[in-house]
Amino acid sequence: MLSSLQRQILGAINSAAGLSRTELAQVCGMSKAAIGGVVREMIDAGYLHESETVNGPGQGRPSVRLMLRPEGAYFIGVSLLQTPAQMALINLQGEIIARAGFTLSREPEALAQNIAHALPDLLEGHTDAAARLIGMGVTLSGFIDENQSTCVQSALLGWRDVPLASLVAAATGLEVFIENDAKALAVSEKRFGQARDLDTFTLVSHGAGIGSAHFIAGRLHRGLHGGAGEIAHCTLELNGTPCRCGKRGCLDTIASLNAIMEMAREENLGLSSLAELEQLASGGSAAAIRILHRAGTALGLAIAQLIQILDPSLILIAHQAGAFGGLLGTVVQQSIETNVLPGFAGLTPVRTFPIDEDTWVRAAASIAAHRFLDGPDNP
Ligand SMILES: [Zn+2]
Incomplete structure (x- = not known):
């Protein structure tokens, strides 16, 4: 579990697509010496890496850019918008590493089992990713509660008050959050896309x-x-x-x-x-x-x-x-x-x-990534 400062650091570096230690210290309101210790821990833990040297404006000394290490954390996205339903594994940069499909069931318990049964297929050959897997996001067309856990209503799936996140968590052993498709896509664009x-x-x-x-x-x-x-x-x-x-x-x-x-x-x-x-x-x-x-x-x-x-x-x-x-x-x-x-x-x-064919699964996975990078939006 990351501390709130570590989350802030990951979120800030993700939003800016890379920051120097000096810039990071400014964003976090800390001294460069204090931020240096936390950054060192996060490099050692495999979340960050140092990238190219950037020459600052004027005569400033060159500085090193801190980037998210793509292999630092992995997330699974499940999209229930189509048949067969889609599942993907993404890294910390939002790149899709693997894909799988499974049967979309409108019966919530059966659906949770179908997701769990498809997981080994998705993770096959990705042992390192499985070891650094943080959680799963599931998207669907419908109204999701403020905790990203219960589907309040979905006309497409014929659901009312379905506690889908806990059903899927119980079946897979993963931390699971669910989200409305458009909200998930906005998160995906904020974390990994144009916004x-x-x-x-x-x-x-x-x-x-x-x-x-x-x-x-x-x-x-x-x-x-x-x-x-x-x-x-x-x-x-x-x-x-x-x-x-x-x-x-x-x-x-x-x-x-x-x-x-x-x-x-x-x-x-x-x-x-x-x-x-x-x-x-x-x-x-x-x-x-x-x-x-x-x-x-x-x-x-x-x-x-x-x-x-x-x-x-x-x-x-x-x-x-x-x-x-x-x-x-x-x-x-x-x-x-x-x-x-x-x-x-x-x-x-x-x-x-x-x-495109990856848009909705990446959006789903980005819900888990966004939670990891930023914490809940309604803390
Ligand atoms: Zn209407």
Whole structure:
């Protein structure tokens, strides 16, 4: 178990992608001599290593950069978003070392057993990693409690109040935390991705469903009950289409990929993918254009509201490969600009990136890594 100072050191070095002892002493508010002793212990324990010599500005003496040692700690990620479910082993830099798949069961006890049975496959040939394995993160589509231990509700899995973390911990013997998929992806981008050096940013995930999550002042904002950030079920259309959550007119019913494809079915467009819908739209199909406009406008409007409420330094939109390269992506951007208060317009950069096959498992594992590096977000 690391001390809070050791966690602070690991977290600071991770966020900055490397620090000198002098910089680290400043970040931690300690003397260079005092920080030196702790750093030595952490190098000996295999968490840190010394990297290239950096010449300071002016005549300053060269200093050595402290980096996280990738092999210093390992984490397992389990994603319950697809069938078969996916599992991966990552190192302290977020690199995927091994992957495995297993059968997704909606019965929690059986699921925990399936995860435990898949573990030997994942760890085979990785004895060193197994010896330095810290814990496991599990992500799913749903509402997770403030302790990252109980799934309060998941429409996709048909769960209510499932204590999944303790079931999986009992089956595997590992420390386990569970998290909502979008929140886990925000953590992954903060720890290992595009938001490392940002304290305040918002992530929006767009796929079969829609999710969002926020880092505020360097912490994942989970809210009092763990439910902060859910834009999918914010009402965008009064008395609109019934939603699977029980309400009407939620963003999810207008702008998710499922909703877009459902609208295309209702229009009898006879297609099976967003790419085909985009193709129809670019060929002038009024119905295809209308569907993509409606979805993009609603998503942009929801993001504009997030910008006004939170004023983040970046909006990151994670989407399925190719999904934002056509009319949908253009309308989302236009709708954000149109709906943000004029004084705010254009101030918040919006960056889109495609989800790949490793995105969700890395996100899951990053929950365990984030706990290790930073402690709980709601301490
Ligand atoms: Zn809803």
